[in-house]
Amino acid sequence: MPHVEPGMSVGLFGGSFNPPHDGHLLVTELATRRLQLNQIWWMVTPGNPLKDTAALPPLADRIAWSEAINSNPRVKVTAFEASHDVRFTSETLALVRRYNPGVRFVWIMGADNLADFHRWQNWRDIVQAFPIAVIDRPGATLSYLSSKMAKTFDYARLDEGDAALLSFLEPPVWTFLHGPRSPVSSTAIRDGLHKP
Template sequence: MVVGLFGGSFNPPHQGHALVAEIAIRRLGLDQLWWMVTPGNPLKNRNHLAPLAERIALSEAITTDPHIKVTAFEQAFGVSYTANTLARVKARNPNIHFIWIMGADSLQTFHRWQKWQEIARTFPIAVIDRPGATLSYLSSKMAKTFDFARIDEDDARVLWKKSAPAWTFIHGPRSALSSTAIRKAAE
């Protein structure tokens, strides 16, 4: 089984997130996508963070694809960092092939994540294009550090067969929706 892991604070979740998930499922040939709603993001201001239960309910409301499973297991693990979550997921599911899914906007700051290089060495990564971030796959620190491990997006369906580090950048339809913009408009 091939499973995409799509994590984020989803504060709030929106159709742009759903589009990233749908593109990942289709282009990577995923059997499932685990939409992982995180309790918090150490790199973001927690003062504007909606309650976890609310973000889970909103995520479930916009994800109609039966391949998508909304979860908040990171809270159950009691971990705060993606690297720790992924290590736990890998240990508990040795027979599943995982791909870490991220929007290109996250790729720009990926090098600021705790143990970001360890994350890149844990699972293959699929970076999905987002408005304003298309060129991040050329200029980001992660892209430069792991340039040797990049596969062409035409080969995205075999990404799960690659040993990490391996990654691809997937172009496609993009949504201009942004959680930050949605929060600001609601203020």
């Protein structure tokens, strides 16, 4: 895991990054600025239990691509999940908390993932354990109104104007951040519809 100090605010941004692209950079820049983060970790996952990962490029390649696209010194590319043999986000977050006492973490996810968030293993535990920032994505702007997570935890939604407070608040708490959106997606790149 990247080095952090107690009292720091750190965003956790997980994904397969297959491949990383400008949309990931836009989410990173928006989250870092609006949440006033000291660091943001790109957690390159070994795989996704909800997706077919048979054709996933090697982890080492995806780490190298992620490092090559990043010039922001606050971004730390890591793949610690593979070395700790964790499979689910809930396990990852428990591991992060155990090794980094006193650090204020925020889970960062794209709004496109919010629709299926209730299918994640122990999704309610994730919401109860970490503040969450949901970043707007094309075609998913209204997900904060319709998703099961958003409806279940509607009472815990923080106005995005107060987003800088998110890492200081006790969960459950989440916010939805609007901002510039990129139409680029890893799927579209793999399908030849966009360039990285």
